[in-house]
Amino acid sequence: MNKRVLAGGLLILALTLAGAWYAQTNASSKSTTHTYYIAADPVTWDYAPSGMDKITGKPFDSVANFWVESGPTSIGRVYKKALYHEYTDDTFSERKPRPPEWEHLGFLGPLIRATVGDTIRVVFKNNVHFPASLHPHGVFYNKDSEGAPYYDGTEGADKADDGVPTGATHTYGWPVPERAGPAEGDPSSILWMYHSHVAEVNDVNAGLTGPMIITGRGTTNSDGTPKDVDRELIVAFAEFDENESHYLRENIDTYTGMPDSVMIVTGIFGTSAMVPDPGKNFMETMNGLTFGHLPGLTMRQGERVRWYIMASTNFELHAPHWHGNVVTAQHMRTDVAALLPMGMLVADMVPDNPGKWLFHCHVGGHLLAGMQSVYTVEPADGMASQ
Numbered sequence: 001m002n003k004r005v006l007a008g009g010l011l012i013l014a015l016t017l018a019g020a021w022y023a024q025t026n027a028s029s030k031s032t033t034h035t036y037y038i039a040a041d042p043v044t045w046d047y048a049p050s051g052m053d054k055i056t057g058k059p060f061d062s063v064a065n066f067w068v069e070s071g072p073t074s075i076g077r078v079y080k081k082a083l084y085h086e087y088t089d090d091t092f093s094e095r096k097p098r099p100p101e102w103e104h105l106g107f108l109g110p111l112i113r114a115t116v117g118d119t120i121r122v123v124f125k126n127n128v129h130f131p132a133s134l135h136p137h138g139v140f141y142n143k144d145s146e147g148a149p150y151y152d153g154t155e156g157a158d159k160a161d162d163g164v165p166t167g168a169t170h171t172y173g174w175p176v177p178e179r180a181g182p183a184e185g186d187p188s189s190i191l192w193m194y195h196s197h198v199a200e201v202n203d204v205n206a207g208l209t210g211p212m213i214i215t216g217r218g219t220t221n222s223d224g225t226p227k228d229v230d231r232e233l234i235v236a237f238a239e240f241d242e243n244e245s246h247y248l249r250e251n252i253d254t255y256t257g258m259p260d261s262v263m264i265v266t267g268i269f270g271t272s273a274m275v276p277d278p279g280k281n282f283m284e285t286m287n288g289l290t291f292g293h294l295p296g297l298t299m300r301q302g303e304r305v306r307w308y309i310m311a312s313t314n315f316e317l318h319a320p321h322w323h324g325n326v327v328t329a330q331h332m333r334t335d336v337a338a339l340l341p342m343g344m345l346v347a348d349m350v351p352d353n354p355g356k357w358l359f360h361c362h363v364g365g366h367l368l369a370g371m372q373s374v375y376t377v378e379p380a381d382g383m384a385s386q
Contacts, residue, residue, distance in 0.1 A: 030117075241314050
């Protein structure tokens with residue numbers, strides 16, 4: 001064969017392979033902008049809607065009643081709150097239905113999902129009576145999309161995100177760089193969160209918080225879910241201090257029998273408290289629900305289940321404990337994890353033990369106050385429990 005012809009053939013082959021490589025690389029790095037329409041809405045929320053203790057299957061006992069029973073000077077289990085809801089478009093006229101697999105999110109805001117290299121765009125409308133915002137953890141943002149007011153030397157458009165007034169809208173843009181995705185040794189997807197940060201303590205205790213999942217490049221299905229996972233679950237072990245909510249006075253006036261006899265005082269840390277019953281307003285919840293009321297923690301034996309666990313902004317110290325099965329978290333096999341305030345954790349489980357199992361915080365006071373639920377492992381076809 002002529003050497004010149006051979007060289008030309010090899011050159012064509014090399015160019016063809018290089019073109020294929022470039023096309024594949026370019027396709028895998030193609031970015032997407034994910035747009036969400038989210039509003040902060042006032043709602044009435046029941047922390048234990050059945051009116052009974054679903055862990056024991058019996059009426060609330062005297063200990064549980066301390067937190068859930070209303071009375072002359074105590075609010076009980078029903079409160080006015082502010083929650084994030086997702087809408088179908090920027091008219092904010094129709095709420096987007098929550099898929100059945102995410103019913104367990106409770107009063108967490110809508111799940112925001114993206115892959116490294118993508119951009120998240122949130123069109124936010126404030127329907128509550130106080131200024132609110134969206135502040136994200138982990139992802140990239142400029143000063144017009146931080147959602148937190150403080151003296152940072154900015155002005156004009158860079159301050160519009162800090163606190164969106166009642167009835168107004170603001171669009172937040174959050175690119176997702178490599179440092180927002182899984183690090184070396186992490187699972188294929190990790191958890192971040194977002195929340196209002198205008199008066200953060202008051203905003204979050206009113207209910208304005210939600211989850212965000214970021215997956216690594218090349219690890220997702222077409223719907224954004226990680227390829228190596230069959231079932232995803234998000235649970236916030238969250239204490240809500242209703243004494244710090246924007247709605248404390250309104251809740252006292254609405255739900256106590258003798259509102260005129262209830263005082264609000266300020267403590268040494270600047271925190272408000274309800275006298276004479278401050279302790280009754282600390283709701284120890286899982287996704288805003290107590291005493292077994294969290295629904296939808298279901299899976300099948302042998303599935304690859306990813307648990308995303310998070311905490312809230314108060315004096316949070318939690319020890320999530322799974323009965324019946326184990327997880328792998330932080331390169332360790334365990335059935336008890338650890339969470340600090342605003343902590344985020346990913347735990348992978350392949351359940352091998354079918355049944356209905358307790359899932360709760362192992363901190364004694366939180367356990368007594370109702371930070372308990374159950375998860376269910378259905379038997380897989382052809383598989384028997386060991």
